[in-house]
Amino acid sequence: MSDRNTLPSDAGTVIVGAGIVGCNLAYQLTELGRDDVVVVDQGPMPTTGGSSTHAPGIMFQTAEPKVLSKFANYSRQLYSELEGRDGQQAYKEVGGIEVARTEERMDFLQRRVEHATAWGLEDPQLLTPEEVTDHLPLVDSDRILGGYYSPTDGQASGVVACDALARRAMDGGAEFVPHTRTEDIELDEDGDVQAVVTENGTVACDEVVVATNIWARQLGEKLDVHLPVAPVEHQYTMTESLDELADNAQDVTDHPLFEGYENVSGEKAKRLLANPDRPILRDQDNAMYYRTHGDSYGIGSYNHEPVVPDPDDLGGNDPDGNQASVHDFSERFMNEATHPDRPDKAPRTASDELIPATKDKELEFKYNGMFAESPNGLPIMGPVQGTAGLWVASAIWITHAGGAAKALAEWMETGMPKLPDGPIDLAHCDVNRFDAHEGSWDFTRDIGGEEYRIVYNIVHPKWVWEGKQRDIRRTPMYHAHERRDAELWASAGWEEPQWFESNADLVERYEDRIPDRDGWEAKYWSPIEAAEHLHVREHVGLHDMTAFNKMEVVGPDADAFVQRLCTNDMDLDVGQVRYTLMCNEAGGVRADITVTRTDDDRYLLLTTGREVGNNHVAWVREQAPEGVVVNDVTSSLAAMVCTGPDARKVLSKVADADLSDDAFPYFTSQQFYVKNVPVTALRVSYAGELGWELYTPSEYGETLWEHVMEAGAEYDIRPYGNGALDSLRIEKGFRLWGEDLHTEHNPYEAGLGFAVDLDTDFVGKEAVAAAAAGDNVRHEVACLTLDDPEAAILADRPVLDPETDEAIGYVHSAEYGYSVGACVAYTYLPPEFAEPGTDVEILYEGEKYAATVEEEPLI
Template sequence: MDTTDSVPNRADTVIVGAGIVGCNLAYQLTELGRDDVVVVDQGPMPTTGGSSTHAPGIMFQTAEPKELSQFANYSRKLYSELEGADGQQAYNEVGGIEVARSEERMAFLQRRVEHAKAWGIEDPQLLSPSEVTDHLPLVDESQILGGYYSPTDGQVSGVVACDALAREAMDRGAEFVPHTRTEDIEIEGDSVERVVTEDGAIECEEVVVATNIWARQLGEKIDVHLPVTPVEHQYTMTESLSEMEESAVDITDHPLFENYENVSGEKAKRLLVGPDRPILRDQDNAMYYRTHGDSYGIGSYNHESIVPDPEELGGNDPDGEQGSVHEFTDVHMDTATHPDRPHKAPRQASDELLPATEGAELEHKYNGMFSESPNGLPIMGPVQSCEGLWTAAAIWVTHAGGAMKAMAEWMENGVPQLDDGPIDLSQCNVNRFDEHEGSWDFARDIGAEEYRIVYNIMHPKWVWTDNQRDIRRTPMYHTHEEYGAELWAEAGWEEPQWFESNADLVEEYGDRIPDRDGWEGVYWSPIEGAEALHVREKVGLHDMTSFNKMEVIGQDAGEFLQYLCTNDIDLDVGGIRYTLLCNEGGGVRADVTVTRTDEDRYLLLTTGREVGNNHVAWVREQSPEGVVVNDVTSSMAAMVCTGPDSRKVLSKVLDADLSDDAFPFYTSQECFAENVPVRAMRLSYAGELGWELYTPSEYGERLWEIVLEAGEEYDIRPYGNGALDALRIEKGFRLWGEDLHTEHNPYESGLGWAVDLDTEFIGKEAVAAAAEGDNVAHEVACLTLDDEDAAILDDRPVFAPGSDEALGYVHSAEYGYATGACVAYTYLPPEYADPGTDLEVLFEGDRYAATVREEPLV
């Protein structure tokens, strides 16, 4: 690799870290035309000594998060096009098999097939035990119930890929500087100015922190608290196995071998050898396997979490010590230490599945490291507090190609994209985090939990139960506890999902609440349905304090908001408007209600649940000098009183005329409830008559009590998020991040009515084209299942009847209790989105007949 000997004085873009992430980003940026890119790394290149050096490089593409599957699918295609230093294709497409040792895992593998079909992974298959051993003859067939097979899975050497990517990036003008430790990033005002290395400073416009396990250390130097957690897992390679002697390979003549050996020692003779049969995963025992010539590599997550302190992580020194590798801890291979798998040691599980390894010496053993984030997804994008600072951390070899393609497009063109179109990265955005997530206590505990569950069967509604709970309480928290709230954590908030105090409603409404006894019924209560029906017929009170709230203040605030919003924001004081915020490509960046609270003051209300902070960061990023954007989420308690009797309840306590003439829909007024100051807004996410009530946080608990007391004669009930989701979906209200996001424009989303093309706003050109029918590849469709007793969950594929080619996938689904059917929202090719169209949804192995309906259903 023809690297640079000295540190240049300046560059447009500096990438810190030349592992698989940094090399992928340099490749993508230079492919987009940038030629002033500098990549610096503390180690040699391409074997930097980071995680990319020791990673076995297995690539299973199918994951429950769509982003990870899309990233992996792109990475596979990219690595398949790369030529390694030996002239061979960098990617080994040997296929991947995940086996099941339990009925629960077999059901999980069926979900694997469904997610693969939803995300476009090629030819996913379920295999019988004998079909597994047809591909992997060393597996003991008696130990398994079956397997999931993805023929295009495989393996790529991080070192081979880094070398190939870097060579092409350098051919297009990038510079790579090895053996150079980054010591600091200097910021002047709110902007990046230079990267300080041990060998000199580089003036720059942008810097990307792509240092993986070291990302937190570098961030702390500039007061950016990245919740990146280094964790250890075990990898070892057996001695040569007689059963595999025909696969023995001498790799010492590989052009990269000497470089690799200098960093990794003897194990380079194994690590550099690609597999010759499918990669294997035994998730019931948190183990994975791949071949290295005539040796089997054994990877184990099957041990207690080991989280090193980032401040104590070493670097990669000239003597060959790798900061990303710790000494192998035999106890974690020979003893059952994983808290969820206490009955079988990893070595025993391995020898059972692959009897050929029993008694074999483990020749090369080490504890390698990778990074975890609080939701197990990458941490990437522009840091809102510092112009020009980008992050790219907690990204595996499997996903790095796609993730950095998306980020390069983001950096260059403002919209994350892959080859087939935009990709929504709200769940990966570095700005999604709340302040508490920057603490090391939080990052350590949640990173350890993410490690613990990485191969567990996790329900999509599962939430943390023990670690790092009870962090953020709404003012109504203690009242919720009194009413027996089932509290779930979202963005640190303790939020009611349902209330046990409403259990009596189940008897009243039970004949309209179908039972759920399968996967769809886990973490569900019939109380959710009873609460939803009670709101439809009487009145309920919901705590919405955690919804994101922003104040936009300044003489030019109105002009600024008009530039952000697709709708006309020329409002009288007290007026409210629903609108969208779009990105440069016309994708829906957020949906908000804008309330003009004074001449130069506006209140923006939105939700993204755990990613709502992305909206705040983006509005701040766009704001001009003289306009102040304040996040007032925590300083304002919020609740909504909804249902046919809501006017009767609130008329008892608010000193305002709540009639239609005096208080029209989409207007707000300041008033009092007894002695509590309230901003009341006539709107409701539940889709019933109702008012949202806002007050400073210290008044929140009292306001809640006042409304509940006033509503006793009308049988007012508190209700949770489960009921709200059911209410909003049958009303056709979108939930940002699920059935509304940046991958679709307003017209595809069925929200063209929230666009005023006579105004100027970000993304208008693309939105206007969509209004003319261009860029409308999909249209939103509201489905109901034909079986009125059935319920499904999100992220499952949608088909035309009898077809196996997925048309789309379920973005969100909830049972509509007033509708009397499960409601699902999806995006389909326009010819399939017409009301009355028959479709099918694959869920838990069964195909459910569904019909496209006119919306709203209620």
Template structure:
């Protein structure tokens, strides 16, 4: 590549960081037609000295997270199309093998196959030890009990890919400026106006922070507290091995070699050589391997977390040391320091698996840095409150191609997309973070924990146990503890999953609560089922304070709410309406209930949990100056009293007539519960008679006590999030972020009844097309398992024979239905009630049938 020698004075878009993410983004933006893109980096190009320079580039595509797999799959396809500076294909498709040394890991690898089928990976397979040995002859077959094989996995050099991407971007008009450290971003009001570098200022309209391990540093300069944490892991390369002698390669004539060596030193002779056999991962020992000609590369996460202070990270020094590389710590290779693997040092584990490496010198070795976020996913998208400021951090070489494509589409067309359609990035959105997550204490501890568990076998319901817990408490927190609440942490909130005080209900409903074994029994209690059944039969009280609550106020509030919402929002004061918010592409951005609380005031209620802040940011982004958008989540305590006896309970303490005539469904009133002021909504996410009660937070605990005391004679019980998920899925209520998201439009989601095409709203043109039958590629389908005692979990493939036709978005056992209920999206011809399909789960196949929804009415 030929970067420019001078800094331009202006540009439409400036990308800060010319690593694999910045180069991918510039490539995609220019492919979409932008020709005024400038990429700046503190290092040389294409070997900037960041993580892309030292990364060995292995690409295992399959992950539990859909977006990571989709990003990786797109990256593989893109890198396969790139021509390196030597004229060869940039991607080395040698296949990838993950081995198991334990039965627990073998079960995990079976889930790998199911995730691969669900997410569209080509031909994922389970291998016997002998089959692993056929593909990787140096592996000691006696050390393993099987493997997972993905034929299209492989490797790409970050430097080769950056160079190829940048050359094509420059051919389309982009400029790349090396040796230029970014010092600040200037704003005109809330809008980006310029990027300030050590070599001058670039006037611009947009800035993308794609600086990976340095993202937190730049964010702090802008008062944007990104929980992006640099962490270190080890990589080393052996001396030449006789067993690999035929693979010896002299790479010194490669066009990028001298550039690479100037930054990385002599290890460039190895790093620039692609593998000639499948890449290998031994997750039981948190290690990975690839060949470098006649040497083996050994990567290790198998040590205690090493988290450098972001303030102490420099750039590349004049002597050529990489800013993203620290000195190799031999101690961590020769000793067992990982808290979850205390019995075996990494070097021992490596030598056992690959005996040819035993006793061999480790010629090149270093601690390389990458970045982690609190949930292990990227931090990308437009930053709330700053028009024109975007982020793209926490992204590996493996995922950078897909992330760059999605972000470029987002910037240019308003919606993140890959070639096969829109992709929902709710769990990777930079705005998902809460205020406490910006603290260095939190980011450091959670980054270290994400590093610790990166290769562990993790259950999807696992929650942090001690690191950075007990941060946000609802007003009822101590009361929950008194009732034996099993507290789980999410978005900083401590929330009960079930209550041990309800254990007596298990015996009462024992004949309706099937036993569980295996993966689905972990982080589960039969109390969840008993609580759900009790709510259906009697009455329960649930703390819903963590659900996001947004207040919209102003003279143009009515017009703005209508602009946001798909339904007719011509509401009288006190009316409540269920509606959707869509993005420009017609994808469902959120489902909400809207209450008109006054002439110029509305209350919007939507999903909490990890994705709730995304909705707040979206509403604020859309709002005009004449409207004020307040996040009132923390200022209002919220609870729902629901069940057949809910009216009887509340009538004892409410100074209001709660009859159907006086208080109809989907209306709201303000009254007192004894001495506590409440705003009550006649709605219930549990799908039973009920009222949601909102009150200023300081009244929350007392309100809870009033309702519980009034319900004592009706055996009122508190119930947790586990029961709520059961209750809502039985009634067919969607959960945004799981079985409802931006990848599907309202008609695919079965929510066309919440759309009024006589109104104007964001995304209307696309929604109209869907209403006419266009872009309806899938339709929501409610499945029940034919085996009434069986249970499956989310993210497993739905099959027609051996062909995947969808995947399970969410699943819970429906105790009132008497079967496991699973929600999925299927091609329209499969979504008809009565259609028989199969779900693959934990290596078995379960017959399932599409049902008419709702299952309970």
């Protein structure tokens, strides 16, 4: 790659950042036919000085989030096709092993097998200690209980991969311009991208992609786009030559990239370019990882207190060749126990125990390298709401960059993220998923540090933050919840009840219908959730649903816009309510929503989604034409639902309206007063029982809550939390977007064809019509119940064909159905397996659970 390219005056797409993300993206865009792509970077190429230059390039593919494993698997395949400047394959498929020193970690490794099986990774295995040392002879088998082995894991040098990808991109017409720092992005009078301003001139362009990882926040701030990207430091060292690795000694000084690498990284380039000769290794109990560099062992450590530099202090490479993403090594972090969760053993001690050959050996090269973290540990990708032409690709590692760039390029070109095996849902990676508070540096810094802290911890899927950055958003009923001893969990910053300790007396009342629960599935669960569920089914409950996303669509063209947005017939009278879907251009379900026409030119759109609900708001705003205003009214309206067989009796005591079936039919809305509080009421309920959703301006929320609770006292009304709601909705077959409903499936695959009217025009109609005709239906939704009525499982585990033991799907969501007396799971299966009555198995925590496909809804 030449350092002599000059800056062009215009381009279709400018990518800021020529690290592993930018190079991958440039290649993918040129593969899709674009020949007007320009990549600029402040450093030399391919050794830019960012994280891609100092990273050891280890690639463990298995992760609990499906999106990360899918990205990693595609990256592995792509890097395996790349040829480095030395004529060798860029990817070294040496395998990857994670070891366990505790029984708890062994359970974790079993989950690794199950997640890998669910996501389609090849041949995941559990190993005995002796089998680990068959692959890794220098590991002390007496220190471990076993290991997890993924044979297609491996290593890819960021520099080698960047160079190979860039050369391919240039063959497709892309231009790369080094030594060119981006200073600003110019917008036109409409707020759309117009040009990229660099230290060496301005490039007019239609699109710009911020692919600068640890520097992403600063560039966003110039546009008032507050990206929650935190640079964090971790340690990497390389030992002196070890006699035990002498057979793998390598001289890389004749490598075509060595001179440039040495100019940026110094002498350690001699090690970083040397290939591994055995599986990469993780000791997550001690937050350490390993790979060989020729005859040296590389030791990476997350086993120290979090260090989050201020982005404004990062700067760039200095004139002496010091790398911008590298800070001085902290000796204390290696030789003392500073990690808040691992206070008993220094990293160097733990490392020498595991690999005794390194004991007393000099750590020849040592540095603190930086990478980027996001608030949920996932990439930050996609088009930025409100700034046409501005895209982000940040908080992405070498392991995931190939897949992330492929998905993003498809998104930019076709409007739909996808990988070669089909669409991939990026709801939890979308740049628009964040709430306003997450853009603050206080939040970004603290949560970036917390994400660093838990990188190698065993984290339960229901675990929530404690301590830092909690109690940020309070619903109007917050103090009422505290008075009833609510167990509050944070969701999108909202403090939401999961259950109420004040309902503990209900457990004894319903105990014969609440199975005992232990093990992994019992963590972060309370039998009070079950009791609240049963009480709502049989009596009445009140649930705070303020955090559900709420949008108001207003304007003279609102009716036409809502029809264009929605798959159902939206010719509604004022006061009518309709369930419908929004789809993307490829027919994937973008959201399921409840739409209420509240006036001639005004609609209320209600949706779930929790942490990713803001994606829906961004989508609706992106689609809106002139003459239509989309207001996010989530925070301005308090919301609650009174539901259960006695709901009408309760509300009739305080509502100045007739709530009978004739006067207030299902799926209609009215405005009335609850005592002295103005309310917009919808006769719908996500719990699946008789009920009314009640909306009022936020300042009235707590008063309304207490009015309803007081009116319901004689009917033993109880507040209930999200735990009960999740089990109530799954029994009724109501989907939860982001879990058992997302863009990877069309309405017919999701069993929601009833919410589609093909006589109307809507976004994605052509693809949805093809699905209606039977095309593009690869999987169908299936409701499963476990045959063992005492068993409970969690999501993201493989569904198996009991005849062949092959994975045919995975559990999208699972909750115990206390009214049906069985654990209920939703999945998507090949059509021949989705027929009711079909027997399948679910692999969970090392055991196979028999399950049966059922007709839905169950009750």
